[in-house]
Amino acid sequence: DQGEVSATPQLFDVEYLAPVQIGTPPQTLNLNFDTGSSDLWVFSSETPQQSRGGQKIFEIEKSSSAQRLANNTWAISYGDGSRSSGNVYLDVVSVGGVNVFNQAVESATSVSSSFISDAASSGLLGLAFDKLNTVKPSKQKTFITNALESLELGVFTANLKKSEPGNYNFGFIDETEFTGPLNYVDVDSSDGFWAFQATGYSVEGASGNGTGSPVVPIAHNAIADTGTTLLLLPAGINQAYYRQVKGAKEDPQAGGWTVPCKADLPDLTLHIGSYKAVIPGELILFAPIDTDDIKTAKTCFGGMQSSAGMPFAIYGDVFFKAQFTVFDVENGKLAFAPK
Numbered sequence: 001d002q003g004e005v006s007a008t009p010q011l012f013d014v015e016y017l018a019p020v021q022i023g024t025p026p027q028t029l030n031l032n033f034d035t036g037s038s039d040l041w042v043f044s045s046e047t048p049q050q051s052r053g054g055q056k057i058f059e060i061e062k063s064s065s066a067q068r069l070a071n072n073t074w075a076i077s078y079g080d081g082s083r084s085s086g087n088v089y090l091d092v093v094s095v096g097g098v099n100v101f102n103q104a105v106e107s108a109t110s111v112s113s114s115f116i117s118d119a120a121s122s123g124l125l126g127l128a129f130d131k132l133n134t135v136k137p138s139k140q141k142t143f144i145t146n147a148l149e150s151l152e153l154g155v156f157t158a159n160l161k162k163s164e165p166g167n168y169n170f171g172f173i174d175e176t177e178f179t180g181p182l183n184y185v186d187v188d189s190s191d192g193f194w195a196f197q198a199t200g201y202s203v204e205g206a207s208g209n210g211t212g213s214p215v216v217p218i219a220h221n222a223i224a225d226t227g228t229t230l231l232l233l234p235a236g237i238n239q240a241y242y243r244q245v246k247g248a249k250e251d252p253q254a255g256g257w258t259v260p261c262k263a264d265l266p267d268l269t270l271h272i273g274s275y276k277a278v279i280p281g282e283l284i285l286f287a288p289i290d291t292d293d294i295k296t297a298k299t300c301f302g303g304m305q306s307s308a309g310m311p312f313a314i315y316g317d318v319f320f321k322a323q324f325t326v327f328d329v330e331n332g333k334l335a336f337a338p339k
């Protein structure tokens with residue numbers, strides 16, 4: 001079995017939503033596929049009206065195959081301070097034609113404000129490791145764990161794009177979505193994340209010789225997290241990069257590094273083992289912060305920010321827009337390639 005779904009960016013690529021079919025007859029909800037968490041939760045008929053902001057909901061009573069997982073609840077809180085919680089059902093879930101029967105579908109009876117105000121997202125589909133699932137007393141498995149035995153290849157891939165739909169594939173690797181060989185790296189899933197070791201970075205043009213700065217070995221632990229918008233890296237990498245950009249500044253008022261929207265940003269190369277992951281400078285230009293119009297805006301928020309205070313760096317959507325990524329569940333590996 002194998003499947004492909006579109007990954008559609010919301011305004012300023014702040015998140016990517018993919019269609020998921022839940023229940024009988026199928027109800028299609030657009031969910032945020034999150035390799036940084038392991039709960040599949042949805043706005044539902046159990047979500048109080050006051051906590052809905054226009055999202056499409058999963059109407060539990062209209063699914064003939066929904067079964068309450070009695071005496072089980074869930075509650076999750078994300079690193080950005082958002083949180084949700086509720087009851088648990090088992091139902092059929094399909095992604096791009098890949099079907100899982102008896103998938104835990106976590107129904108929200110409470111959601112925090114940032115979820116309420118995000119009208120486009122009906123919830124999250126977690127793709128990290130099962131140990132992070134929050135259902136109690138019986139921890140539940142993710143969609144990918146449940147789908148694994150039916151997949152041709154035990155993998156899923158992320159191919160996100162700047163300001164246009166990309167895709168997630170399940171069960172196969174589409175060689176037309178990347179160039180060159182795949183570069184495999186070891187994963188440490190002991191904390192439940194797609195964690196790996198990055199060995200350093202270099203900034204194009206940093207030393208003015210055009211061939212890019214020497215590799216600066218700021219080795220760091222990192223996780224691959226499609227549910228995080230930006231690229232969160234050690235403070236030293238941020239300083240070395242943004243010091244090359246005229247007008248860049250770390251502005252606590254703005255919440256981090258800002259750059260002039262017209263800046264010509266250098267490429268950032270992240271060294272992962274022997275692999276050089278190039279992040280084109282234009283991806284490090286993120287949303288305007290002084291107006292909603294990137295054409296007239298003067299100041300833009302940087303697409304790379306500091307991971308200071310976090311247990312690891314977070315390779316979020318800015319990274320996945322530059323690098324085709326294989327999440328090899330079968331072998332517990334990640335693989336990257338340019339595209």
Ligand SMILES: O=C([C@@H]1CCCNC1)N1CCCCC1
Binds near residue numbers: 034
């Ligand atoms: O909650 C999160 C992210 C938030 C955005 C969506 N992905 C999960 N964390 C990042 C990974 C370490 C734990 C905190």
